[in-house]
Amino acid sequence: MTTWTIAGSLTVAPASTRTDLLAEPVAKALAALPDPDALGVVEIDPELADTAAFCEAYGSPLDASANCVVVAGKRAGEVRFAAALVLATTRADVNGTIKRRLDVRKASFAPMDEAVELTGMAYGGITPVGLPSDWPILVDKAVAEAPELIIGSGVRGGKLLIPGPVLATLPGAEVIEGLGRPVA
Template sequence: MRTWSIAGTLSVHPATERTDLLAEPVAKALATLDDTQAGVVEIDPGLADTAAFCDAYSSPLSASANCVVVSGKRAGEVRFAAALVLATTRADVNGVIKRRLDVRKASFAPMDEAVELTGMAYGGITPVGLPADWPILIDKAVADSPELVIGIGTRGGKLLVTGELLASLPGAEVIEGLAKPVS
């Protein structure tokens, strides 16, 4: 089992040993991946939001990545994508993502729709286990990160992964400039 420097005060388990913490689509997807690049930690669901998690468990904010579900329409067709950016940045929804989806306007998908389509809890949505036809847009800074904390599809834990693993996900596209600094 790999040692994770970003785990803070948490005990890390191989993700395949704690599938009880994972949303079903996440568990299925992890079963097909290199599990030496993924660990799981159990957390208080009330501390799942990134800033609260980092404060409570002494994990660096700079090693956290957030996954957002974005949608837009073109010719009556709704197009979805997931965007993964460092927690210290924000996704360029109406620039890079809008162009990539080839839509007139892109926005965050409504919470209930994102939850229903992903099979994951809001605040825990992760790029691992998303619908197969969705592009997974990954900021280059995320892909280049040696260690990251991301959601597990529920609010009761976090996945510790490498940027390399995320960049290798089916449908993943690494994009320079996908994220902008938070101003």
């Protein structure tokens, strides 16, 4: 098992042994990865799932957390979805990079109820692992290069610990430099 330096006060278990802390599509996708036992999972208070609250409560570094947002845009009546994964210290460039990648006139965060329904994951826990196979997963280069990250697990009561290079190899993943913009 990997030794995780970013878990703060939390006890890490191999993700494959605690599927109760994963949304169903996440557990299925993890099982298909080359080395699922190399990924960790931690149990957290669901009220502390939001990144800033999580990091403060458990002593995990903010710069080792990545956020996944579901973005939607429309072109010729067709709604196009994508997931964007950026470091928690940045914000996804929705109206620049993502809009161009989706080839839409306007891109915005998908409505919460629609994102939850389409992903099979809880709002505040949506993660790039296990998303619909036809969605592009846009991964900021800084995320792809991070040695270890904490991301959602698909439920609010857990977090995944995963190396950035693994995220870059997910089906549909595209590594994009500058996807995450510094928070002003």
